[in-house]
Amino acid sequence: MDMMLTDSKIHNETRQGEAFAPFEQDSNIYTKRFYIESYGCQMNFSDSEIVASILQNEGFGATRNFEEADLVLLNTCSIREKAEQTVRKRLQAFRQVKQQRPGMLIGVLGCMAERLKSKLLEEEKLVDMVVGPDAYRTLPGLIEEAETGQKAVNVLLSREETYADISPVRLGSNGVTAFISIMRGCNNMCSFCVVPFTRGRERSRDAHSIIQEARDLYEQGFREVTLLGQNVDSYYWHDENTNKPVTFAMLLEMVALVHPNLRIRFSTSHPKDITDDVLFTMAKYENICNYIHLPVQSGNTRILQIMNRTYTREWYMSKVDRIREIIPDCGISSDIIAGFCSETEEEHQDTLSIMDYSRYDYSYMFFYSERPGTLAARRYPDDVPLDVKKRRLQEIVDKQYHLSLVSNQQDVGKTFKVLIEGESKKSEDEWMGRNSQNKVIVFPKDNTNLQPGSYAWVKVHQCNKATLIGTRIDQPE
Ligand code: 5AD
Ligand code: SF4
Numbered sequence: 350m351d352m353m354l355t356d357s358k359i360h361n362e363t364r365q366g367e368a369f370a371p372f373e374q375d376s377n378i379y380t381k382r383f384y385i386e387s388y389g390c391q392m393n394f395s396d397s398e399i400v401a402s403i404l405q406n407e408g409f410g411a412t413r414n415f416e417e418a419d420l421v422l423l424n425t426c427s428i429r430e431k432a433e434q435t436v437r438k439r440l441q442a443f444r445q446v447k448q449q450r451p452g453m454l455i456g457v458l459g460c461m462a463e464r465l466k467s468k469l470l471e472e473e474k475l476v477d478m479v480v481g482p483d484a485y486r487t488l489p490g491l492i493e494e495a496e497t498g499q500k501a502v503n504v505l506l507s508r509e510e511t512y513a514d515i516s517p518v519r520l521g522s523n524g525v526t527a528f529i530s531i532m533r534g535c536n537n538m539c540s541f542c543v544v545p546f547t548r549g550r551e552r553s554r555d556a557h558s559i560i561q562e563a564r565d566l567y568e569q570g571f572r573e574v575t576l577l578g579q580n581v582d583s584y585y586w587h588d589e590n591t592n593k594p595v596t597f598a599m600l601l602e603m604v605a606l607v608h609p610n611l612r613i614r615f616s617t618s619h620p621k622d623i624t625d626d627v628l629f630t631m632a633k634y635e636n637i638c639n640y641i642h643l644p645v646q647s648g649n650t651r652i653l654q655i656m657n658r659t660y661t662r663e664w665y666m667s668k669v670d671r672i673r674e675i676i677p678d679c680g681i682s683s684d685i686i687a688g689f690c691s692e693t694e695e696e697h698q699d700t701l702s703i704m705d706y707s708r709y710d711y712s713y714m715f716f717y718s719e720r721p722g723t724l725a726a727r728r729y730p731d732d733v734p735l736d737v738k739k740r741r742l743q744e745i746v747d748k749q750y751h752l753s754l755v756s757n758q759q760d761v762g763k764t765f766k767v768l769i770e771g772e773s774k775k776s777e778d779e780w781m782g783r784n785s786q787n788k789v790i791v792f793p794k795d796n797t798n799l800q801p802g803s804y805a806w807v808k809v810h811q812c813n814k815a816t817l818i819g820t821r822i823d824q825p826e
Pocket of ligand 1: 428429541542543644646684685686715716717718719720
């Protein structure tokens with residue numbers, strides 16, 4: 350519980366700070382070593398895989414141990430103040446190692462780069478390189494500059510960069526699930542959000558390169574891809590060969606057709622942009638997972654308006670109705686912010702009641718954290734006291750725990766097709782996988798030839814709020 354309150358389990362940060370070493374076995378090929386740690390959203394993890402690819406071409410192999418690295422990189426997040434503080438602490442730890450190994454270079458990548466470049470480089474002398482999310486192609490040149498003792502900086506944002514031609518090196522991979530970045534940036538300007546400033550304008554990646562990446566992954570044995578973007582429903586790419594546009598619904602269909610055994614997920618959807626076309630495409634293809642991450646942020650229309658979310662409470666509710674109409678067994682999850690500027694108790698109650706209405710299977714819950722430069726920081730005082738924010742967040746967290754438990758209890762007795770991702774954390778005698786709705790299912794290994802990447806049919810007989818527990822059965826008729 351406390352974990353939520355201190356805001357540490359933040360959006361998709363279950364792998365926060367993880368360091369990766371994909372190719373340690375090839376240790377002879379590389380003359381230098383890099384170490385990378387990623388924070389924040391899935392997009393940052395995906396970007397680290399692009400960075401790894403660029404570095405490998407420069408002769409850098411990965412290491413899991415930063416103390417032996419020639420280049421130490423932190424891919425940073427700015428979304429809340431807490432995320433920034435964590436990164437600072439890490440940088441101080443790296444700095445200490447550098448005192449023993451002066452040749453080591455330390456670089457900051459990602460969303461903190463633009464905002465804090467002069468502070469990190471000059472005032473605090475914490476880092477040697479600062480590289481923004483659209484400047485990773487210039488890393489080789491920046492490394493050279495930094496090696497000669499210059500401060501190397503590139504935080505330019507681009508209107509075109511999508512890294513479409515770079516094949517990501519899959520870091521820390523389970524060999525079954527992978528991310529594919531389909532667009533970058535965001536044009537939405539939600540008033541609380543720093544992303545449009547740190548990641549720049551929205552742009553969509555060449556559809557053919559996306560399909561090719563999905564094909565390659567399937568051939569390498571991957572069985573699930575998650576199409577990533579800040580706002581995937583506004584994906585729009587003009588195909589010059591056919592002179593026709595490709596929308597997100599069309600892209601989904603194209604990826605679904607790569608192979609029926611390749612599962613497709615996507616994230617994140619904006620409630621104002623997700624179309625019936627997308628929902629019908631999901632319903633049409635069994636391998637497009639029945640799961641939508643549909644952040645509500647608040648259940649109150651006035652708050653939504655000052656958040657600049659451009660939908661009302663009723664609009665959001667009718668979107669949920671539409672999803673349940675077209676995809677009856679669809680899993681829905683959300684992002685929720687407690688204590689946004691000027692939020693009253695009544696308005697907070699609206700958030701709790703929309704959670705009941707939407708019956709979220711899962712939510713990422715935060716209290717509002719003012720970010721410098723955002724519309725809200727300029728326009729609205731951050732006037733809900735911290736203890737009130739925390740209490741409201743706790744009520745939201747308690748509500749979600751209850752909803753998750755009820756949702757899981759309703760699955761007891763049902764049978765699901767599960768994609769096995771690996772062994773369960775608790776026991777090597779059990780498999781762990783997910784159903785289409787993105788719920789984690791564990792079940793005992795039996796004497797079959799299952800392995801990570803296999804599909805299994807599992808009947809659920811028990812649950813807690815986080816996991817379904819079942820047994821394997823033969824494929825139902
Ligand atoms: N304060 C708290 N939460 C925020 N988020 C984005 N900006 C802020 C902020 N300033 C949350 C939103 C978003 C998720 C990725 O992070 O809920 O959907
Ligand atoms: Fe931020 Fe809103 Fe864009 Fe999401 S849609 S990245 S919350 S501005």
